[in-house]
Amino acid sequence: MRRTFEEVNKKISEKKAVVVTAEEVIERVKKDGKEKVLEEVDVVTTATFGSMCSSGAFINTGHFAPKMRIQKAWLNGVQAYAGIAAVDLFIGATELRENDPLNSSYPGNFSYGGGHVIEDLVAGKEVEMNAVSYGTDCYPCKELSKKISLKNLRNAVLCNPRNAYQNYNVAVNKSKKTIYTYMGKLLPNLGNANYSSAGQLSPLLNDPLYEVIGIGTRVWLAGAQGHVFWQGTQHAPDAERTPNSVPKEGAGTLALVGNLKEMNSRYIRGTSFTGYGASMALGIGVPIPLLNERVLDFVSVSNSEIFAPVIDYSSDYPSANEKSLASVSYAELRSGEIEVCGKKISTGSLSSYSMAREIASLLKQDIEEGKFLLAEAVQKLPSASNQKKPGSEKDA
Amino acid sequence: MPNPSKKIILYFPSEFVERPLTNEIIQKFGLIVNIFSASISSDERGFLGIELSGNADKISEAVDFIKSQGIEVKPLGSRISRDEKKCVNCGVCISICPVNAIYQKDFEIFFDSEKCIACGSCIESCPFKAIFSGE
Structure with missing residues (x-):
């Protein structure tokens, strides 16, 4: 063990931590050699920005008078799931407007969806909320139409079941x-x-066997400080890997959570895919402390050592018969x-x-300025079953 | 009154490159075909900018005929512009451009207005709605 989380955090608090990005570390290792980098650098920052479906936000609107047990709700015409509690809603990134023409005029535009609602809220814009209910003795209100804005919401939490895919398909059309x-x-x-991957900068491609990033890891989430709260849905650690453990296809994923009120709309944006639907692009940064040589080897991975499968999306993908063409x-x-x-x-x-x-x-700057402390995982993500467990190195 | 006319851009895959499509349109529909731009890209995709003039019904029949051949037809747009606040420089527009008018330098996107034919392919390919037609 070269350094512990505690030691790194102490240096960060003293504003003495040495931080490089996952792109810069590649050059540093080439120039100075592994030993010098391991000696000098405390933290390597990774990041990604792209459309990530399986994202959304929990919103608690707070109660209005008279009170309402919201049964169905729409934000700027996009339905939010209300089957949670009286005034808790979940707005999903890919939900579309009620009156969206969809693909009836093919290919559809899908110009506004849940991701756009979230972007508008984060940008400080007013969003029109409409809600209906059946009325109860304790919650008599049956209909509500109100402008809401992020600052007036009681709570707003970005809560994404699957982000930061470790590697992904290359899509072609045969x-x-x-x-x-x-x-x-x-x-x-x-x-x-x-x-669709940041390759050598992408978080999980720099920690291919999930030895540092785990449940509880603090992450940079659209400008806020959030956390990994679980492995993401579809987390598939047993994907095929190269000899240096990097998956050759989509593999690990992260479930992320963070306070929407602290986010910056530059890094959280609604997206529209012609003919397909709407989604949300999100910026994520994950710091990796250089705990030991093995971690350094992993974060030094470069684009030429990361491979993705080329998949035909005209027939093989839709028929669930994906085979890599290259x-x-x-x-x-x-x-x-x-x-x-x-x-x-x-x-x-x-x-x-x-x-x-x-x-x-x-993220590098935040760490250098002592504003972002690292959080050690409280539980590992499931890793590849055929790989050497990190414990076999006795915490090297 | 001048004859009705319509400017369109056709995109066709490699196997159409050899086909005398304009000749077919002239003969089948009795229209005047004026070619104003044409190119075959390095990967053998082709595009053809044509103006059809003549009978209005025949023009729309001709457009339907072209579409039925598996060729993509788009009306000619005006100049393409980019909203730099919305653009994230991802580069998904690059591979869709039939005339290689979009390129990336140090991960920043640039449009070559000399090469651009204002076909609008990049507009519909942009998930951030950062590209639009007009100034």
């Missing part, structure tokens, strides 16, 4: 017609390839062109590397 997917517009005959590195994807089935295809990224960089730098 068919003869254009298709519209959650991976964007895909042109026929392998006309383009869309991918395995391509993020270095190739970032170059703007990959080769699949002997054809050169131009690539597009759904995840914003420039925003991920910005977030990794902001």
Whole structure:
């Protein structure tokens, strides 16, 4: 063990912690060697920014007079789930407006959804709430129409069942017609390839076996300080991996929670996918303390060592018969062109590397200034069953 | 009164590149076809900007015919602009552009207005609604 969480936090509190981003650490190791980096650097910051479905916010509106047991509610026309308690709602990122024409005029625009409602709230805009109920002796109000805003809500908590996917598919279209997917517009005959990961900057790709990031880890969530509260839904640690333990396909995920009232609308935005639906883009940063050499090896991973599967979204994906047409590195994807089935295809990224960089730098700055302390996991996420357990290194 | 006319952009996959489509339109529908831009990109996708003039009904029949051939048809838009506050520089618009008018330098997006044909492909591809037609 080179340093403990306690030691790192002490240095952060004294504003003496040395922090680099997961991009900078790659160059530092090349230039100075592992030993020097391990000696000098305390924390490496990782980050990602992209559309993340399986996100949403719990809202407690507070009671109005007369009181109401909200049965159904809409925020700017987007239904929020009300089957929780009298004035608790959950607004999901992908919920659409009641009167959205959907794909009736194909491909639909899906211009406003739950993610946009959340963005509007975080941006300080007023949101129109409509609610109905059947009325009870204790909660007589049957109908409510009111403008709400984030500052007047009693509570607003972003609570996302699945974020920060560790690696993801590269989507292509083998068919003869254009298709519209959650991976964007895909042109026929392998006309383009869309991918969605920050690669070498992405949180879980820098901690491939979940040895540092776990339940309780403090994260940077759209500008607020939030936490990992569980493994994300679909967390799949037994994915195929490279010899350096990096998954070659979608694998681990994180469930994240944070105070919506502390977030910044630059890093939480509604998104619209033509022909598919609405979602929400989110910025996440996760600090990884350089506890030992093994952690350094993992955070030094670069785009050329991370591979993603190329999947056909015209037939293989919808029929639940995904087979990888090719395995391509993020270095190739970032170059703007990959080769699949002997054809050169131009690539597009759904995840914003420039925003991920910005977030990794902001988190770095917060840690350097003593504003962001690290929280050690209180419980590990399920890891790959065929991998060496971290305990076998005796906390090296 | 001048003949009705319509400017459209056609996108077609590689197998259409060799097909004399404009000739078919002229013969089948008796329309005047004026080609104002055309290109085949490095990955063999092609696009063709044409103006159809003649009988209004024939024009809409011709457009339906082109669509029925599996070719994407779009009306010609005006200049493309980008809202820099909304843009996150992700780059998903890059691969969709038929004329490679969008590029990324140090992870920032740039539009080459010389190359842009205002087809609007990038507008519908942008999840952040950061690209729009007009100034």
